[in-house]
Amino acid sequence: MKQNSSRGILIKSWEAFERYAEKYDAWYEKYKPAYESELLALKTFIPENPGILKTLEIGAGTGRFAVPLGIRYGLEPAGSMAKIAEKRGMQVVLGVAEFLPFKRQSFDLILIVAALSLFKDPEKALCEAAGVLKPGGQIIIGILDRNSLHGYFYESRKKEGRFSSEAKFLSTAEVSGWLIELGFEEIKACQTLFKHPEKIERIELPQKGSGTGSFAAISARKTFCGFGD
Template sequence: MSKPDPTKPFDAFEKHASEYDAWYDKYKPAYESELLALKQFLPSHPEKLRALEIGVGTGRFASPLGIGYGIEPSEAMALLAKGRGIEVVRGIAEALPFKNQTLDLILIVTSISFFTDPAQGLREAARVLKPGGQIVIGMLDRESPLGQYYVEKQKESSFSSGARFLSAVEVSGLLAGLGYEKLESCQTLSGIPEEIEEVELPEEGTGKGGFAVLSARKPGNRIF
């Protein structure tokens, strides 16, 4: 019997990688709003750190944010990320191919909605982070107005049909339960991304903006 392929749920991204990537050029104000929100919690020079994006996709976030490494289940997406200078390994969040306590920073942007087991993915992130290391998560907040809009439209999209949207409160709870500390948050995207005409400044907290950003730290004395 053949071994199950853990990358199977990402077939849509494999088949439509170029279409996915083109979205960011077409709707730049929304994309740049997301980048701006993520930058609120990232260090000044992440390129000097050993940093990884889980679910790096086509490199649209890792590249401009100075993240040097990526893990990605879709080969087609990974090829585009490599073209943007990212060193990519094919794999999934729940089984990171990195040794314990070897990374300074982990970035996750939207891909947490596609984790088979979000708690295990965040546990793996903690395992590979150094003591005091940082995790930054950008996500669609299911409880926001935009999140509810996407839940209603989910079955109509080839990309989100396989997603399990989470709320920022749920992910914050997972982080706290795993022992992460110093949780901070901000939000952006007041409306539908395709209709946003100007870059939006991030606001504190979650629940209002469709794109939520959470930042937390691995404790210095916690063993995962």
């Protein structure tokens, strides 16, 4: 695990993830059908051979999404989370999304799952992502959609959550609007989690669009002259 020491990273908002990494990771086993439903929605937009691409997950957590989706590199501020991701085979750099420690236009595909709502400045983070993405490259974002049927439930209970108390849940329309402003095109979305996670007993098939399922996967492609350059 490499550390971006030049920026002196110390993010208090990530203390829960630092302290309770194992408990965070265990959620995916406890609610496995919901987790695998999210994976399936994201796979809708993953290229057939991601192994031949240079790929990055921003906010990689414990590697629960990156590894099965074929994403090789990760950026993560919580060291204990990064260690678990590395045990799963990822190469992880410690850092934050608003100051990416990577060369411009160096990645073919960037993944951000559930982390965008936790970033201190999500718009700046997306601008940074656009900057390290190659022209024509793809970004895939997974969010808990604030404007979905169950979005109100997550919003109303977030203060009670160990990991969600600092979250600012976003809508698919909001994220899509930011991507358009950054010069992204071919914006598509699909959705899943049509019940609360604890009530999902089998993997749900993703559906096009957004607004019904509480988890939305958004895909967009960077133009050859986007604002992130």
